[in-house]
Amino acid sequence: MILGMHLGNGYGSQSSAWRAPNVNPANYASFDAQVRYAQAAERGKFAFLFLPDFPGLQADVDHEAPQITLDPMMTLAAIARATERIGLVATGSTTFNEPFNIARQFKALDVMSHGRAGWNAVTTSDPNAAANFGQGIAPRPQRYQRAHETIQITQALWGSWQQDAWIKDQKTGRFAHPDKIQPINMQGEYVASRGPLPIPPSEQGQPVIFSAGGGANGLEIAGRYANGVIGATFTIDDARRQRQAYREAAAKAGRNPDEIKFFAGVMPAIGKTKRDALDRRVQLAELTAASRVPYLGSMLNLQLGPSQIDEPLTAQQLAAASPSPFDPRSPRALEVAREGWTLRDILAHGVIDYHPTPVGTASVTADHLQEWFEAGACDGFWVSIDVNEDGIDTFVDEVVPLLQERGVYHHDYDGATLRDHLGAPAHYGLDPRLALQ
Amino acid sequence: MILGMHLGNGYGSQSSAWRAPNVNPANYASFDAQVRYAQAAERGKFAFLFLPDFPGLQADVDHEAPQITLDPMMTLAAIARATERIGLVATGSTTFNEPFNIARQFKALDVMSHGRAGWNAVTTSDPNAAANFGQGIAPRPQRYQRAHETIQITQALWGSWQQDAWIKDQKTGRFAHPDKIQPINMQGEYVASRGPLPIPPSEQGQPVIFSAGGGANGLEIAGRYANGVIGATFTIDDARRQRQAYREAAAKAGRNPDEIKFFAGVMPAIGKTKRDALDRRVQLAELTAASRVPYLGSMLNLQLGPSQIDEPLTAQQLAAASPSPFDPRSPRALEVAREGWTLRDILAHGVIDYHPTPVGTASVTADHLQEWFEAGACDGFWVSIDVNEDGIDTFVDEVVPLLQERGVYHHDYDGATLRDHLGAPAHYGLDPRLALQ
CATH class of the missing domain: 3.20.20.30 (Luciferase-like domain)
Known part of the structure; x- marks a missing residue:
């Protein structure tokens, strides 16, 4: 890799x-x-x-x-x-x-x-x-x-x-x-x-x-x-x-x-726990999350407004939701929504970001990389870190050793x-x- | 300066x-x-x-x-x-x-x-x-x-x-x-x-x-x-x-x-003595000096060949020589020739180089800079060093302190x-x- x-x-x-x-x-x-x-x-x-x-x-x-x-x-x-x-x-x-x-x-x-x-x-x-x-x-x-x-x-x-x-x-x-x-x-x-x-x-x-x-x-x-x-x-x-x-x-x-x-x-969104990783993203999106709710709605074929940002989808919304064919990230967004997260947390899963976002401990990211690599999806990854100042060190100190232990990455x-x-x-x-x- | x-x-x-x-x-x-x-x-x-x-x-x-x-x-x-x-x-x-x-x-x-x-x-x-x-x-x-x-x-x-x-x-x-x-x-x-x-x-x-x-x-x-x-x-x-x-x-x-x-x-051509400074240039021009003799001749309105390179101009040549109006360096070349140097040494005075060449100890270069500066010829100099590896240090360690002592250059x-x-x-x-x- x-x-x-x-x-x-x-x-x-x-x-x-x-x-x-x-x-x-x-x-x-x-x-x-x-x-x-x-x-x-x-x-x-x-x-x-x-x-x-x-x-x-x-x-x-x-x-x-x-x-x-x-x-x-x-x-x-x-x-x-x-x-x-x-x-x-x-x-x-x-x-x-x-x-x-x-x-x-x-x-x-x-x-x-x-x-x-x-x-x-x-x-x-x-x-x-x-x-x-x-x-x-x-x-x-x-x-x-x-x-x-x-x-x-x-x-x-x-x-x-x-x-x-x-x-x-x-x-x-x-x-x-x-x-x-x-x-x-x-x-x-x-x-x-x-x-x-x-x-x-x-x-x-x-x-x-x-x-x-x-x-x-x-x-x-x-x-x-x-x-x-x-x-x-x-x-x-x-x-x-x-x-x-x-x-x-x-x-x-x-x-x-x-x-x-x-x-x-x-x-990757990496934290000590999944909640910790989500909170990192929630905090970063403090000013922008509300403005992204309508687009999240369009991905799910729902009308969603910022007032619902701290609520999950209702049972009725979940029943009506379907992935938009116009955005390849929509199936993942729906999958996360079905887990019952609030809209803010759904967004914190990176469902509207430019690349897939594994969310959780370092091993969640290592799992993602290993799974894609072993499935022949790619020869490697272009890693975009959310906040370079501490995020690169976290990736290098926590994800890289796991990949090395698993034998998929060079020492x-x-x-x-x-x-x-x-x-x-x-x-x-x-x-x-x-x-x- | x-x-x-x-x-x-x-x-x-x-x-x-x-x-x-x-x-x-x-x-x-x-x-x-x-x-x-x-x-x-x-x-x-x-x-x-x-x-x-x-x-x-x-x-x-x-x-x-x-x-x-x-x-x-x-x-x-x-x-x-x-x-x-x-x-x-x-x-x-x-x-x-x-x-x-x-x-x-x-x-x-x-x-x-x-x-x-x-x-x-x-x-x-x-x-x-x-x-x-x-x-x-x-x-x-x-x-x-x-x-x-x-x-x-x-x-x-x-x-x-x-x-x-x-x-x-x-x-x-x-x-x-x-x-x-x-x-x-x-x-x-x-x-x-x-x-x-x-x-x-x-x-x-x-x-x-x-x-x-x-x-x-x-x-x-x-x-x-x-x-x-x-x-x-x-x-x-x-x-x-x-x-x-x-x-x-x-x-x-x-x-x-x-x-x-x-x-x-x-x-600048800098040496412990004037002869030392000239020898530095003579050595650098080992392969090229001979090919420059005819051009030196044209600057002096003389026909000169490489065979004369280690001889000075003859009395007859000196009498016939005059500075070419087509090269602004010609008067200096004639001045150096009249001092009796061999053609090789005349060239080592930098008379065909792109800028004036003070030749001698560090103080000769310092004199040149000070004279031009105090005469209002310039606000300063663009210094081209013959061989950077040792030449920049020589300029910095020997010329710069002289200029500083003379009060024409900042400390x-x-x-x-x-x-x-x-x-x-x-x-x-x-x-x-x-x-x-």
């Missing part, structure tokens, strides 16, 4: 984490805090940190912090210097970056971290993000065509120094083989680059590609280029289907399906690079089979 | 620095080395580090290292975390970057470094660089129009959080004032951005602007936006003229001329931010007088 840790705004994945007791509310601007959390994840032998990104400000800042770091590359540069083994994966848009700039900065991070960098290559479809670049949003086929071109040109630039190009022989005065550092001269429909990059290979050659998009276009991107995929899925069966789809996409691109690792999201890093951690094969430059026409 | 330290490829400013004894030839890929040099400069109370950049590979890699760091922003992120006071100035092209990306990354560095970031905003006119972005080079007026737009939009994005916008009050749950974090909606001819940035102010508000370009267009850029200018000049008179031109450009833009500090380049930092170090006035957002139409 391979674990990745979500790092976002410096508080945690719950939108009100910035208000939690013992959290410094200035953490959004604190690289010290990010470094501390990264070091904690490394103590737990996490394979990688994963930083979402969005090129803009996307938050109701009145009450919520932005969900991203100030700048993912600067954050990872800080972390690279303060960690030794953990992989460093940042999201970067193929829609609003030039391949030369992406290639240069990710490879610099890869060299700086001694082979631990990964690029989560995404397309961006938000009109506000486009407006930050004075643009509109191009139609989907164009966005994905640009994504293919950007990834291929980036990989080719990464390979523009052959692996043995850098001689640096002080005696003979030969710095490098000029014939092994050559332009790539790639011309796509939307982006192009001459090269070469000014950067030699890293310990893993070049960064690893991640992917997070769904749909047919996203599957094709992942199948061709990715060694890691971040999924959004709420049941073992669905996760199995998604994982299988990515594996087939890899096979279709002529790759070994084992080269692509599928990570299911998880947002230490086996290799030194992100490629090692993912079991990804050696790869350098652009796979010639994938070259642009 | 304000000092800035040039940081480039991890070796030093002489092209063969990578071969020098005690230099690790792998330093080009070593962020540890860059951090070590930055810390040494900070020990010498340097106001800032200055990193040139070029978006591409520009070197005869057979024998020479590229002159730039792998990526200036990643290098400065590493340094920011390992230093406390020194300013961090990186070059970034206005021609091949989107203002949103420039604004975000420089302001993230500014927050990370607690107010020590600066952006050297340049235009890029090299066709190979353009080709790295699939482009050609636009005519100069368009490049400079884009530069103005990019700088203005970047400054406006930097100011898109009002300075008191971030409340982060855990008790009331108010994270920020939404009405104080607003889009900028700026539309230029070449670039545009909506904003806001996802980044609050730093301790100095926002990064400081540097400029390095000459010509009428460069003067206008510097005059309107810059608090620091890096000059290339070989005589006190010329430096005075350049400095005055920048000061007048600032006045023309409605600013106080003292807001713009002019830095003259200097490339410690007075302030905490780059703006403090430069004596630059408070500035936040875009000066409304400069707004795009």
Whole structure:
């Protein structure tokens, strides 16, 4: 089982984490805090940190912090210097970056971290993000065509120094083989680059590609280029289907399906008891829970109002309730409701959160991870911690040892690079089979 | 006197620095080395580090290292975390970057470094660089129009959080004032951005602007936006003229001329004796000196060949020699030649280097700096060290104390931010007088 840790705004994945007791509310601007959390994840032998990104400000800042770091590359540069083994994966848009700039900065991070960098290559479809670049949003086929071109040109630039190009022989005065550092001269429909990059290979050659998009276009991107995929899925069966789809996409691109690792999201709520875990979430949701009650109602095909927040569903409501087909989290919400919890406690079960939420002691989370993993639902997990300040330590000190005892998780890093951690094969430059026409 | 330290490829400013004894030839890929040099400069109370950049590979890699760091922003992120006071100035092209990306990354560095970031905003006119972005080079007026737009939009994005916008009050749950974090909606001819940035102010508000370009267009850029200018000049008179031109450009833009500090380049050759200093350079130029003899000849209006490299000019040659009007370094070259040095030693005086080279003991360099400074030629210097590994320590341990004794250089930092170090006035957002139409 391979674990990745979500790092976002410096508080945690719950939108009100910035208000939690013992959290410094200035953490959004604190690289010290990010470094501390990264070091904690490394103590737990996490394979990688994963930083979402969005090129803009996307938050109701009145009450919520932005969900991203100030700048993912600067954050990872800080972390690279303060960690030794953990992989460093940042999201970067193929829609609003030039391949030369992406290639240069990710490879610099890869060299700086001694082979631990990964690029989560995404397309961006938000009109506000486009407006930050004075643009509109191009139609989907164009966005994905640009994504293919950007990834291929980036990989080719990464390979523009052959692996043995850098001689640096002080005696003979030969710095490098000029014939092994050559332009790539790639011309796509939307982006192009001459090269070469000014950067030699890293310990893993070049960064690893991640992917997070769904749909047919996203599957094709992942199948061709990715060694890691971040999924959004709420049941073992669905996760199995998604994982299988990515594996087939890899096979279709002529790759070994084992080269692509599928990570299911998880947002554990951990306490000394189940009640304790729920109370942690209840407290975090103090300001927001009431506003979420109507949506909870829509998931159950019921009209629910905030006045009922501290009551369970009535017998009549329970009889009338059914899971909404429009939200995959609805069956779980109904299951929890039937256990008789108040609406506030139902919400504290994370039934409207972005990923499944095991609620209870550390062993409940360990059970969830083990069950999904052993069922073939995923190769590992993308762990989002509710409040980083104490939550990462809790996961590392309580969940990780259980997974280790059960023999499903490593006791230490086996290799030194992100490629090692993912079991990804050696790869350098652009796979010639994938070259642009 | 304000000092800035040039940081480039991890070796030093002489092209063969990578071969020098005690230099690790792998330093080009070593962020540890860059951090070590930055810390040494900070020990010498340097106001800032200055990193040139070029978006591409520009070197005869057979024998020479590229002159730039792998990526200036990643290098400065590493340094920011390992230093406390020194300013961090990186070059970034206005021609091949989107203002949103420039604004975000420089302001993230500014927050990370607690107010020590600066952006050297340049235009890029090299066709190979353009080709790295699939482009050609636009005519100069368009490049400079884009530069103005990019700088203005970047400054406006930097100011898109009002300075008191971030409340982060855990008790009331108010994270920020939404009405104080607003889009900028700026539309230029070449670039545009909506904003806001996802980044609050730093301790100095926002990064400081540097400029390095000459010509009428460069003067206008510097005059309107810059608090620091890096000059290339070989005589006190010329430096005075350049400095005055920048000061007048600032006045023309409605600013106080003292807001713009002019830095003259200097490339000291320091030894226990003058002969020792020359030998240091002779050794570094072992492979390259012969190839530079013909150019030295052209500077003196003589035909010179490598076979004469270990001889001085003959009496006949000296009588015929005259300084070439096409190279401002020629008068100095002739002056040195008349002292009777061999061609190899003339070259070791740095007569073909990019900046003046005081040659001798530390006091010779201190004399040069003091003379230029007291003559009003500059507000300080951009110091390029021949071989960083030992050269920065030599400058800090031998030249700096002399300047301090002579009362022309500070004993410690007075302030905490780059703006403090430069004596630059408070500035936040875009000066409304400069707004795009």
